[in-house]
Amino acid sequence: MQASVEHQCDVLIIGSGAAGLSLALKLAEHCQVIVLSKSDISEGSTKYAQGGIAAVFDEDDSIESHVEDTLDAGAGLCDRGAVHFTASRAKACMQWLIKFGMPFDQISAQENESTTTEARFHLTREGGHSHRRILHSADATGAAVQLTLVEAVKHHPNIHLFQRYNAVDLIKSSTDKNAIIGAYVWNRKRESVEVIRSRFVALATGGASKVYQYTSNPDVSSGDGIAMAWRVGCRVANMEFNQFHPTCLYHPEARNFLITEALRGEGAKLCHADGTAFMQRFDERGDLAPRDIVARAIDFEMKRLGADCMYLDISHKPSDFIVKHFPNIYRKCRSLGIDMTRQAIPVVPAAHYSCGGVVTDFDAKTDLDNLYAIGEVAYTGLHGANRMASNSLLECIVFAHAAADHIIQRLDEKHVIEPINAWDESQVSNSDEEVIIQHNWHELRLFMWDYVGIVRTNKRLERAQHRIALLKQEVDEYYSHFKVSNNLLELRNLLTVADLIVRCAQQRKESRGLHYNLDYPELLANPVPTILSGKTTGNTGLSA
Structure with a gap:
């Protein structure tokens, strides 16, 4: 060694x-x-x-309400x-974080219409929450x-x-x-x-x-x-259950930029290009429905209309309110030629x-x-x-x-130090074929989006599983012959995770939450978590 x-x-x-x-x-x-x-x-x-971070600080809120909202x-x-x-x-835990100087936004007790001393924190509301309980820093x-x-x-x-x-x-x-x-x-x-x-x-x-x-x-x-x-x-x-955030900025120069759900908490509306709101047709909670419902609704409307994106509009709010509460998003949008105080923001769902x-x-x-x-x-x-x-x-x-x-x-338990084998690179060499890693990387991410995305089918999952098996074989062979690199390590891990996602998805014979399968559109009466065991290869199954 x-x-x-x-x-x-x-x-x-x-x-x-x-x-x-x-x-x-x-x-x-x-x-x-x-x-x-x-x-x-x-x-x-x-x-x-x-x-932000959800926590009960408002006297009109309760831990049980937070629990029930989360369960729902x-x-x-x-x-x-x-x-x-x-x-x-x-x-x-939030008080512990505050002691280290966490700058949660604050307002006066009078502004918050509350008599509690903790009303200095500005609490916002987001999808799925029945109360304002989101501490945030702008x-x-x-x-x-x-x-x-x-x-x-x-x-x-x-x-x-x-x-x-x-x-x-x-x-x-x-x-x-x-x-x-x-x-x-x-x-x-x-x-x-x-x-x-x-x-x-x-x-x-x-x-x-x-x-x-x-x-x-x-x-x-x-x-x-x-x-x-x-x-x-x-x-x-x-x-x-991989969550797709409903509202990421749709712009060629805005890679991965999230548009926070807090906009909808403050009154922003999802709409078509002509300004027609649509969320009320999908859920009685409208724009404040949970993320899985909102993401599927946007995906449905995009496919129905053949549109590249939907829109999120908060321009009916005062300009100073928008700039004060969403300065980061405002600056980003303005840098791309979008004035969110005057026009709607183009948005699409993205894995989150x-x-x-x-x-x-x-x-x-x-x-x-x-x-x-x-x-x-x-x-x-x-x-x-x-x-x-x-x-x-x-x-x-x-x-x-x-x-x-x-x-x-x-920490006081007895601890025995034992030898650890050093890493052995004597049988591997530097790769001159990094392009293989890049190609496999892009292929994996594309077919996972197409086959294991917001809406799935049995056939799509089978196709993804087949491609994952082939790519894993290639990468395992590559891993055994060449020195490690960042891209190789990440691709190896992503293939493992992709395999686990597909295997779990194939075992769930229903559509629930973030997992929507057109071949199993109904809910099971007694759902259980999907648990895969890594102790024995192939030992998988549903477990309560």
């Missing part, structure tokens, strides 16, 4: 968004932490979240215990969360930031095959694989929407944590959020000892068949706290 660089820590956190950095901060006073970031520490899906949006597949666990801890909440957490972690002596590192694979114990003891990681600057030995590993890698051609997600969202966990034997669940993921309990523990999963990479039961707006960042922070509490309780 070749010698390789080895690092050691108490907790390795793979991912540097809201989930990973929150966990690092909670652990830092108790142990040594390494945070692995595939890009710059400030990059990731958290940065691009616009709307989840289309009968949420775990009530997980939903209550999250909603009941939301306020305390229309760039995610960026504010990321900046707040980065500022808190970057100078902490017990937090060590490894930027521009890809996680390659998790490392199992040689004596206990049910335990994880670290990870192989690829140093993108040195282009070499290194070892990080760790007592505990937390996956906080986000989702996998990069598997689709059109997505609101940044380039790093390639399903790495889900794929790595699957390869070592963890269960995954509900991968068929993975509601499924690695199965965990309420301590964020996976099936393997010492391995945790938090945030979008995890399946906690919170989102069911459709995630309600602004529950995503909330889940990141709530379960980061839960994981930290559990890890801290285990």
Whole structure:
């Protein structure tokens, strides 16, 4: 074996968004932490979240109302215990974030028509919510969360930031095959694989929407944590439920730009090019229906009319109101020649959020000892068949706290250090055929969009499965002969995730939430999560 660089820590956190950095901060006073970031520490899906974070701060609202709204949006597949666990801890977690300087928008108690002292927070409303409970920082909440957490972690002596590192694979114990003891990681600057030995590993890698051609997600969202966990034997669940955000900006120069749901919360209307509103025909909640309903409605209208996009119009609101509450979107639209104070914004749906993921309990523990999963990479039961707006960042922070509490309780456990094999590159060479990776990458994303998108059929799923099998064979052969690269690692993981999405979709013999199959348009009476087991190849099935 070749010698390789080895690092050691108490907790390795793979991912540097809201989930990973929150966990690092909670652990830092108790142990040594390494945070692995595939890009710059400030990059990731958290940065691009616009709307806000759901939490009960209004005296007219209640935790039970938040729970019921989430259950309703989840289309009968949420775990009530997980939903209550999250909603009941939301306020305390937001107060923790505020202590680090999170700049949630504020107004006076008089302006909010409330007598509570906490009315200083401006609360907005989004689709699926029955009350105003969305704390936000204008229309760039995610960026504010990321900046707040980065500022808190970057100078902490017990937090060590490894930027521009890809996680390659998790490392199992040689004596206990049910335990994880670290990870192989690829140093993108040195282009070499290194070892990080760790007592505990937390996956906080986000989702996998990069598997689709059109997505609101940044380039790093390639399903790495889900794929790595699957390869070592963890269960995954509900991968068929990939949320397509209804309103991404439709413009050739606006790649991946999201138009927050908060616009509809403040009165924006979805309409045709001639200004005709249409959402009331699809759902009595109109423009504030849950995202799965709105995305399908837009998709239906585009196909019915042969249109490239639909439109979102908030121009009936005062100009100063629009600019004050949505400055980021206003500036972006103006830079592209769209004045949202005077005209409607062209929008299309795009892949946005993975509601499924690695199965965990309420301590964020996976099936393997010492391995945790938090945030979008995890399946906690919170989102069911459709995630309600602004529950995503909330889940990141709530379960980061839960994981930290559990890890801290285990820090005093006896720990045996065992040898780890160094990464061996003696039998591989540099590739001169990177074009193969690029071609396979584009093919995967295109057929996933066409065959496993907003509307599916059995035949489309079969075609996707066939193409995935062929591409996996090619990539596995490529992986065994050439040195790793960022594109190769991500394509390998995306193919694994695509396979899991299709397999889950094929097992669901109904249309529910984000999964709509024309061959099974009805709802089952007693739905259960789709759970795939990674312990034995092909051992898949529905489980309660």
